[in-house]
Amino acid sequence: MNQIKRFAGILWMLLGPAAVYYLVKTAATEIGKKPVLDTKIQWAVFVVVFIPIAIGMVIFGWYAFKGEYDHLPENSDELIN
Amino acid sequence: MFKCLFWRKFKADFQYMTESKGIWKVIGASSLGTLIEWYDFYIFGSLATVLASQFFPKTNPTAALLSTLATFAAGFIVRPFGALVFGRLGDLIGRKYTFLLTLVIMGGSTFAIGLIPGYDSIGFLAPVLVLLLRLLQGLALGGEYGGAATYVAEHSPNHKRGFYTSWIQTTATLGLFVSLGVILLTRHNLDADRAKSIAKFNDWGWRIPFLVSIVLVVVSIYIRLKMKESPLFEKLKTSGSRSVNPLKESFGHKVNLKMVLLALFGATMGQGVVWYTGQFYAQSFIENVCKVDFDQSRTILIWAILFGTPFFVVFGSWSDRVGRKWIMLTGMLLAVLSYQYLFAQLLDTSDPKAKQELVEKRQVQQSATLIANSADSLRKTVTKSFFDDEMVQVETKTDTVYADASRTTVKADIKVAKTLGSSDYWKMVFIVFVMILYVTMVYGPIAAFLVELFPTRIRYTSMSLPYHIGNGVFGGLTPFIATLLTTIYTGDKLVGLWYPLIVAGLCLVIGVLYINNRVDPKIDD
Numbered sequence: 001m002n003q004i005k006r007f008a009g010i011l012w013m014l015l016g017p018a019a020v021y022y023l024v025k026t027a028a029t030e031i032g033k034k035p036v037l038d039t040k041i042q043w044a045v046f047v048v049v050f051i052p053i054a055i056g057m058v059i060f061g062w063y064a065f066k067g068e069y070d071h072l073p074e075n076s077d078e079l080i081n
Numbered sequence: 082m083f084k085c086l087f088w089r090k091f092k093a094d095f096q097y098m099t100e101s102k103g104i105w106k107v108i109g110a111s112s113l114g115t116l117i118e119w120y121d122f123y124i125f126g127s128l129a130t131v132l133a134s135q136f137f138p139k140t141n142p143t144a145a146l147l148s149t150l151a152t153f154a155a156g157f158i159v160r161p162f163g164a165l166v167f168g169r170l171g172d173l174i175g176r177k178y179t180f181l182l183t184l185v186i187m188g189g190s191t192f193a194i195g196l197i198p199g200y201d202s203i204g205f206l207a208p209v210l211v212l213l214l215r216l217l218q219g220l221a222l223g224g225e226y227g228g229a230a231t232y233v234a235e236h237s238p239n240h241k242r243g244f245y246t247s248w249i250q251t252t253a254t255l256g257l258f259v260s261l262g263v264i265l266l267t268r269h270n271l272d273a274d275r276a277k278s279i280a281k282f283n284d285w286g287w288r289i290p291f292l293v294s295i296v297l298v299v300v301s302i303y304i305r306l307k308m309k310e311s312p313l314f315e316k317l318k319t320s321g322s323r324s325v326n327p328l329k330e331s332f333g334h335k336v337n338l339k340m341v342l343l344a345l346f347g348a349t350m351g352q353g354v355v356w357y358t359g360q361f362y363a364q365s366f367i368e369n370v371c372k373v374d375f376d377q378s379r380t381i382l383i384w385a386i387l388f389g390t391p392f393f394v395v396f397g398s399w400s401d402r403v404g405r406k407w408i409m410l411t412g413m414l415l416a417v418l419s420y421q422y423l424f425a426q427l428l429d430t431s432d433p434k435a436k437q438e439l440v441e442k443r444q445v446q447q448s449a450t451l452i453a454n455s456a457d458s459l460r461k462t463v464t465k466s467f468f469d470d471e472m473v474q475v476e477t478k479t480d481t482v483y484a485d486a487s488r489t490t491v492k493a494d495i496k497v498a499k500t501l502g503s504s505d506y507w508k509m510v511f512i513v514f515v516m517i518l519y520v521t522m523v524y525g526p527i528a529a530f531l532v533e534l535f536p537t538r539i540r541y542t543s544m545s546l547p548y549h550i551g552n553g554v555f556g557g558l559t560p561f562i563a564t565l566l567t568t569i570y571t572g573d574k575l576v577g578l579w580y581p582l583i584v585a586g587l588c589l590v591i592g593v594l595y596i597n598n599r600v601d602p603k604i605d606d
Contacts (some may be wrong), residue, residue, distance in 0.1 A: 004594065005595060008590075012591075015587075026569075030535075036134075044560070046562075048158075049157055049158065050554075053345075053550065053554070055346065056346075057126065058343055059338075060342040060346055063339045064595070068335070068339050069339070069343065072343075072595075072597050072599075073336065073340070078254060081394065
């Protein structure tokens, strides 16, 4: 199971940039189709909000790949130290 | 001897009853305030069209810009920010005063929105004030939930944490229920004549749901003021082991950050989209795609919520015995597997092609009004069709009749509103109820799950952020992204479902792989 968790980490790391690429591409296309202020703001909000989340996904993937989730903390001593 | 045993049993029973009474006070005080906060947050969304006409005239681009900002910024940017601000405060000064503060901010903002004069009276100041107050609402909501869930969990016995926190979980749905109810009641009771009542509501009656909020907030503040601080936080305070910098401890240390990321991608992200699809998108789909009329599209949701809400407690309580993980993930799995079918059923139920029209009953009314300074006129054709299963469809077609007979309207404006017959109405209630059942599975146990992931000293901060990104960003964007997809890919009416399906599917896989099903035996750490 731990091997699957680690290999899946590569997938999560790739998913972050792939999602951002798709998002920015769609945003550019849609703004190009209808270049009004509403469309621009709407897509700008989507891009601004989702980029940090995509970065979080890459970090999550990296942790998974490094085996950080092989064992989950059982108590706070493991979390705080 | 016998007397001694009896006395001991009596004392134990009395202590249990007192403790039990205490926990219900805690739940009551926390839930009432949280319910009011959700109510305050939703009435703005539910009255978006009316508010737009009062404060954000489309003819003015700056006002329209402020409207877009109010819609998007409050729900999606400010909520996670509020989670950070108030989460930090809650871990530094305590849960009680923090979620008291969020309630005051939320209640004050809502009441103030109800008092702002319209754009016609004070111009730009009106939309600017509404935007600011809406941002404050988002900020307060971001801080409320984590506080209430933490507060209840930290009062709960270990073996009943899922059960007791599930009462907090009912508040988001009940807040929506109350907001829909208050709006419908106000809309229909301002005049004996329905049309006049709706006109009055759109003119000034919309302020009532905002103003009513202050009464509820004052009662809730009074109750919360009488509550004591969470015992676990008090213990931390007394021992001097409170966190000095909760933000740094929560997100700056790998050991805790990895749990925050796991909570987001393995639980709250999927929970958010299932929550919003089963309630908001379902209602929006019934109204805008199935074309069911304003009142029915809302009462369908109201009934489904009423039948579905007890299941938050059922699944929360069950999670104490079988663990949180598989209940939440089963909810996501069922949603992924059945959404396409359920939404297709909603479409079929309201499709006139599947019904027999009673042609002899059809009524057609036509009227024309001259367009000012023109020889052309505007023709309005209202066709009322009756069907064998009691469904009534009203189609209003507006086109221009040109004085020059060689010209015709390129695209007439057609509006359709259907009133469902009794059996179709209840069928839709059942379909939405099934979707709300999934909501109760993913949402019922999640407060206990999040509380158990993090230690007391940084719990408020650590659980609030993944919750509000999952629920506010992933979930809150569901109706917008789903509707956006239907405008990009116009051929498929169900294409909007791909967003919740992908997000919930991804969350399901991550949850299955990485989350464990352990119920934390004690959170006093």
